[in-house]
Amino acid sequence: xxxxxxxxxxxxxxxxxxxxxxxxxxxxxxxxxxxxxxxxxxxxxxxxxxxxxxxxxxxxxxxxxxxxxxxxxxxxxxxxxxxxxxxxxxxxxxxxxxxxxxxxxxxxxxxxxxxxxxxxxxxxxxxxxxxxxxxxxxxxxxxxxxxxxxxxxxxxxxxxxxxxxxxxxxxxxxxxxxxxxxxxxxxxxxxxxxxxxxxxxxxxxxxxxxxxxxxxxxxxxxxxxxxxxxxxxxxxxxxxxxxxxxxxxxxxxxxxxxxxxxxxxxxxxxxxxxxxxxxxxxxxxxxxxxxxxxxxxxxxxxxxxxxxxxxxxxxxxxxxxxxxxxxxxxxxxxxxxxxxxxxxxxxxxxxxxxxxxxxxxxxxxxxxxxxxxxxxxxxxxxxxxxxxxxxxxxxxxxxxxxxxxxxxxxxxxxxxxxxxxxxxxxxxxxxxxxxxxxxxxxxxxxxxxxxxxxxxxxxxxxxxxxxxxxxxxxxxxxxxxxxxxxxxxxxxxxxxxxxxxxxxxxxxxxxxxxxxxxxxxxxxxxxxxxxxxxxxxxxxxxxxxxxxxxxxxxxxxxxxxxxxxxxxxxxxxxxxxxxxxxxxxxxxxxxxxxxxxxxxxxxxxxxxxxxxxxxxxxxxxxxxxxxxxxxxxxxxxxxxxxxxxxxxxxxxxxxxxxxxxxxx
Numbered sequence: 001x002x003x004x005x006x007x008x009x010x011x012x013x014x015x016x017x018x019x020x021x022x023x024x025x026x027x028x029x030x031x032x033x034x035x036x037x038x039x040x041x042x043x044x045x046x047x048x049x050x051x052x053x054x055x056x057x058x059x060x061x062x063x064x065x066x067x068x069x070x071x072x073x074x075x076x077x078x079x080x081x082x083x084x085x086x087x088x089x090x091x092x093x094x095x096x097x098x099x100x101x102x103x104x105x106x107x108x109x110x111x112x113x114x115x116x117x118x119x120x121x122x123x124x125x126x127x128x129x130x131x132x133x134x135x136x137x138x139x140x141x142x143x144x145x146x147x148x149x150x151x152x153x154x155x156x157x158x159x160x161x162x163x164x165x166x167x168x169x170x171x172x173x174x175x176x177x178x179x180x181x182x183x184x185x186x187x188x189x190x191x192x193x194x195x196x197x198x199x200x201x202x203x204x205x206x207x208x209x210x211x212x213x214x215x216x217x218x219x220x221x222x223x224x225x226x227x228x229x230x231x232x233x234x235x236x237x238x239x240x241x242x243x244x245x246x247x248x249x250x251x252x253x254x255x256x257x258x259x260x261x262x263x264x265x266x267x268x269x270x271x272x273x274x275x276x277x278x279x280x281x282x283x284x285x286x287x288x289x290x291x292x293x294x295x296x297x298x299x300x301x302x303x304x305x306x307x308x309x310x311x312x313x314x315x316x317x318x319x320x321x322x323x324x325x326x327x328x329x330x331x332x333x334x335x336x337x338x339x340x341x342x343x344x345x346x347x348x349x350x351x352x353x354x355x356x357x358x359x360x361x362x363x364x365x366x367x368x369x370x371x372x373x374x375x376x377x378x379x380x381x382x383x384x385x386x387x388x389x390x391x392x393x394x395x396x397x398x399x400x401x402x403x404x405x406x407x408x409x410x411x412x413x414x415x416x417x418x419x420x421x422x423x424x425x426x427x428x429x430x431x432x433x434x435x436x437x438x439x440x441x442x443x444x445x446x447x448x449x450x451x452x453x454x455x456x457x458x459x460x461x462x463x464x465x466x467x468x469x470x471x472x473x474x475x476x477x478x479x480x481x482x483x484x485x486x487x488x489x490x491x492x493x494x495x496x497x498x499x500x501x502x503x504x505x506x507x508x509x510x511x512x513x514x515x516x517x518x519x520x521x522x523x524x525x526x527x528x529x530x531x532x533x534x535x536x537x538x539x540x541x542x543x544x545x546x547x548x549x550x551x552x553x554x555x556x557x558x559x560x561x562x563x564x565x566x567x568x569x570x571x572x573x574x575x576x577x578x579x580x581x582x583x584x585x586x587x588x589x590x591x592x593x594x595x596x597x598x599x600x601x602x603x604x605x606x607x608x609x610x611x612x613x614x615x616x617x618x619x620x621x622x623x624x625x626x627x628x629x630x631x632x633x634x635x636x637x638x639x640x641x642x643x644x645x646x647x648x649x650x651x652x653x654x655x656x657x658x659x660x661x662x663x664x
């Protein structure tokens with residue numbers, strides 16, 4: 001395979017995200033400079049799978065009998081989600097993962113070692129300037145180390161095992177500028193909760209983020225890992241911090257603590273420093289960012305989000321949340337977001353000499369066994385135990401709704417985890433708020449949601465200062481794509497517009513059909529869109545082209561929401577934007593899904609009546625030309641992204657799994 005030249009300065013300035021993708025993309029046309037919107041084949045440095053390794057194994061084995069992992073140094077297996085479960089089936093699953101790892105020569109970390117994402121950080125798998133993926137949505141966390149971490153689905157993970165590669169669409173890149181000085185006692189958790197609350201209108205949905213600004217010099221690496229981790233909940237596909245003095249000092253300390261470590265020797269740091277001086281580990285001057293978002297950290301105070309959403313954030317001081325006391329029954333200090341040694345230390349500082357309130361259960365789990373050893377050596381672990389903490393093993397546990405300590409019916413909890421979706425951490429009627437380790441500890445002692453007393457000299461904050469700027473795209477030469485033999489130059493059909501933004505997968509393909517594996521393609525086609533528009537299946541015609549609105553296909557990861565439309569005879573989808581998982585499922589099944597927001601705006605203004613029906617039949621043809629990257633409708637021409645060779649190969653092969661066979 002031809003790896004793209006990374007160090008070559010191009011005449012097109014690149015963001016840091018684009019430069020990392022340039023390094024880890026393969027088989028690009030000669031001289032091609034990758035940019036946001038490009039459809040590329042990526043060869044990530046590592047791919048991590050956790051308990052779902054067993055599910056990926058099934059997909060891998062189904063590709064071809066006797067298939068071997070192409071590069072055993074690329075995958076990393078961890079066991080972290082359901083480690084409290086000791087039933088026969090779970091133990092058998094973990095044993096099969098261990099045996100497969102031994103057979104293939106893959107690094108594997110067994111139950112008790114820690115959460116996969118924390119292991120990737122501690123063991124040097126994620127390093128500055130690298131592309132590291134995982135079959136888990138919180139792989140964004142590696143961005144705290146200046147890596148491009150992003151999630152892939154299980155089919156992608158199997159493809160990477162088999163070929164070393166999968167595909168990716170480079171998302172638009174936004175710059176997040178952090179200014180001002182964060183008040184004493186506040187942490188990265190307060191920052192990311194503030195960001196999720198301040199920009200809660202999907203501003204960064206499906207974006208890659210690059211964090212910048214003068215405030216970064218005082219944000220620790222642990223703070224950065226927390227912010228990058230929860231950039232997932234903010235809606236982003238990646239959240240990357242710069243490779244600066246703070247990070248390099250942290251890496252040097254890690255290397256010194258682990259002499260002889262195979263991935264953290266001094267030579268690696270020397271190489272990184274050299275790359276940094278050459279400008280390889282930073283964005284180019286003049287690189288284009290679709291958005292600029294700014295948050296003044298001096299206006300941030302202790303934050304709590306919820307209940308049951310990360311997008312509602314409120315300031316919490318010693319006074320209760322929103323002016324009324326919110327009693328809690330459970331408090332949680334754990335997870336890949338806030339289960340590190342510094343988090344346990346922050347909680348211990350609040351809890352020293354105090355006891356957890358009567359009627360409150362306070363659960364603590366380290367992010368890894370390494371974290372627990374450090375906390376024990378510093379004395380923080382004993383402080384937590386003395387206060388009445390209930391210890392859970394190093395793993396995901398309650399954060400994913402598994403094991404001991406879940407929220408029961410009608411209960412309220414405060415958690416230092418990353419998600420507080422309804423029912424995620426227990427009973428659907430329970431309520432969950434998110435806060436920093438210090439807020440969790442203070443609330444556990446008080447028995448209601450509160451924050452530690454701020455320093456006496458700390459003035460009252462002004463209203464949170466946050467702003468967003470949309471940047472006009474640069475003028476670039478019209479794209480012209482070289483088409484592979486057999487790929488159509490254009491597809492035409494009458495345009496059918498589904499008008500609803502955020503049309504979810506349950507609306508496209510109802511949950512009651514999702515696990516009916518006996519349905520034929522014709523039966524799947526008959527029930528498509530029945531939850532959204534019951535008339536759709538009867539009135540849409542084979543050959544029609546579907547136009548979706550914003551964030552089409554949000555919700556669950558069910559593949560049938562894409563394949564049912566394909567079975568209905570709809571040759572492709574255009575939309576203003578997609579859930580990234582939906583788009584992956586479409587192309588992984590050889591189905592074309594492309595963005596064309598300008599066409600959506602035009603059709604909405606010209607063809608949608610005031611009553612806004614769920615489906616509008618324009619009875620007018622649209623012609624999508626893949627060579628000129630245009631969609632022509634009603635005498636107007638609208639741009640679409642270039643569909644590169646990787647995307648064309650997926651469509652021609654009929655999806656990712658048959659594509660993999662062509663690469664073996």
